[in-house]
Each structure stands twice: as C-alpha cells, then as structure tokens.
Amino acid sequence: MTLARAEAAEPEHAALDIAGERLILRADRSVYWPRTATLFVADTHFGKAGVFRRHGMGLPQGTTDADLARLGAAIAATEASRVVVLGDFVHAPPAADEPWLARFAAWRAGHAGVDFRVLRGNHDRMDAVPAAFDVDWQAGARLEAPFVCRHEPAHDPRGPVLAGHLHPVVVLRDGGERLRLPAFWAHAEGLVLPAFSSFAGGAAVTPAAGDRLFVIGGDRVIEVATGADR
Template sequence: MTPNAELNLAGERLVLRADHSLFWPAGATLFVADTHFGKGGVFRRQGVNVPAGTTEADLARLERALRETGARRLIVLGDFVHAPPACDEPWLARFADWRARHAGIDIVVIRGNHDRMRELPIDLGVDFLTGSRVTGPFVCRHEPAYDTRGPVLAGHIHPAVRLADGSECVRCPVFWRYAGGLVLPAFCSFAGGGRINPAVGDRMFAVGAGEVVEVGLSRPERATRQG
C-alpha cells in the first residue's frame, strides 16, 4: 500500500506525497509550497523559544522527495523564505551546501508575500519569478485563484482540517482540490494550519501518520476519513 495519493488534474496524473510535496510525473517536476526557510531563526531572535534544526529536517525531506521521484525540476509556490535574510544567517549556508549537491535540478520560486527581498544575499541558483508561471496545463502561483489559462497550483493558506477518528480529533494539513485547482499544504515543518471553507464538490486529502488519505467533511472544518 502506497502512503501517497493520486489525483487527475487537467488530464495529468499528480502524486500527492506524504511529505507535503506534489509530483507531476509527465513533467518530471516536484512542487512544494511555503518552505519558509529561516522562520525558526526569526522567532528565536524575537525571544520566542522554538525548536532548532527545522532547516536541516526540511532539506532532508526535500532531498528524499527529489531522489524518490527522480524529479528534474523543483517549483516552490511562494514563501521560499520567512523574512528577507541577512548574509550571515546560518540557514543560507546550509541551503548553499544542499544546492551544491543538487546542481542539476532547476529550481524556480514563485514569489510569495514573504519573499519581499529583491535578491538573496548569496547566489543559491534559484530563479525567482513574480506573479504566475504557466507550466504544462497548470498555472503556478502563490495565492489560490481562478485562472482561465488552466488549473492553479498554489499554497499560501496552509490548508488544514480537523480529522475525527473515533473519539479523537486531530488537526491535519491537507491538499485541497477546489474548483480552480489545487492548494498544497505548507512544506515547512514549523508552520501552522489555516482554516478553509470547502465548497460542495471540493476534495481534500489529509496528510498524517506518514500517509495521504482522502477525507470528506461532515460539518465545517470537521472531516472523516474515507475508505
């Protein structure tokens, strides 16, 4: 049994992965949203006690996803960074080392609301784009929307639902298939979840316990596992 789920969008097979990434096999492309690199450091500088090591953990997950899928291109759907970084921030050096090991991967970032810098302090081999980018049948952008050019792949809202399993109720990140496209969960391991208001006919795929399962809403923000 695979821990991932699959979805057909615009006639293309997409793999919704338990690590919060999305793989498009025909385009050899891996999509992630809201990596928020440097977020932990920003909070610690503000005196907030948050766990360290999130950058290493997230880069390890990303490396594993690229290896398992064989993707040749990575598209980040906005909020690559949490805040404009200074040149001496530790995560930059860690990412630079990681990037050197994956020099053959094309990396594109669709700028999000947190990506306010004109450029990074050091060259990480990342191509930043403003607005949206058409990739195959998909429109890649940061915020969910409707687009006449095709289904939108987006992030921004960190979609999550409360999943009821017997007497327990846990909050789970989800891939949210809405009429205009697909919203990915935040890839950052230090990210909260945002409330969503799915419409009739929307589909949601919850991520938890190392697997992706489709869920159905029984009442607002409360979901039950299907199958």
C-alpha cells in the same frame, strides 16, 4: 469529517487527475507531476525559526535542516529534474549572517542538476536571493501548461491553478479527541498544497460541493469525505 478511500499511486501516496494530467500527492507534503518530472512544494518558510529566535523566543534549531532533508529525499524518490516552490520560500528577509543561508547553499550544491524555481510569495520581501542558491527567482504567476503556478489561490482563465499560501489543514474529531492534519485541497479552480515547512501553522478548510480533501496522516495520504455534497 470521516475517512474515505483514495486511489493509491504508491502505498503512502495518492493520485489526482486534473486537466488530463496525473499528479501524485505525496506524504512529505509535495506534489509530483510525472510527465514533466516536476516536484511542487509550497510555503517552505526557510529561516522562520531563526526569525523568532532573533526576537527573543527560545525555539530549537534544526527545522531548516530537517525540511531540506525531506525535500532532498523527495527529489531522490521521484527522480525529479525540476522543483517549483509556490511562494513563501523564506519567512522573512534574512540577515546576512544567518546560519541557514550557508546550509541551503551547500544543500543546493548537492542538487546542482535539479532546476530550482521559486515564485515570490507575500513573505518573500526581497528582490533576489544569494547567487549561491542558484534559484530562478520570479514574481507573479508562472504558466506550466496546463497549470498556472502562483502563490495565492485565484481564478486564472489559462488553466487550473496550483497554489499554496493558505496552509490548509483538516480537523478530524473522534469523541473528545481532535486532530489537525495538513491537507491537499482540490477545488474548482485547482489545487492548494499544504505548507511544506515543518514549522508552520494552518487554516481549517471549508470545502464546497465537489471539492476533495486529502489529509496527511503520518506516512500516508488519505482522502476524507467532506460532507459538502450531502
């Protein structure tokens, strides 16, 4: 794939119009909907490193703190009044004494004025989260007209779907070099967001004709030519 120009919304972000609404694709892996002051993220996978450490893997700490700092910065930059997590809020049901639980509760208290909504994903295998999280916890799809918010991408007759789950990435090649970059994938049914978690793998996207891909390279969002329309 080759790099192509995208319409700039801010120097490091890109704008995408879907169903008459403008969405801002941000380099921090979030999507901002200006008309409703809503920030969308997908696949935060909070507590993932801790899950691996419980199974004996010597992974560094701090990934949750870094992701919370990035989410807080996105809220501050956009002045969002709502955050919607499109599933996989946690990586696995947490143990009661996991340190990240208290850190998230403290972070949430610092953003108490922001409405925080979570759609349960396939990793969110519990009925509720701690009350201190102050989270609207919901199973199934959520209509945010004209969009339908859900975890897994799928057709929905009510409108274009905003989803996560796939952790889309784009592989760029230049001679012998190979680079995997997280990407936003706009397709006929809606938009798939990259995983917000900094500790998440990804699946390479195979675009169809008419699809658009926006990769995140450092602090910029850049549209790439898919070649699918040729």
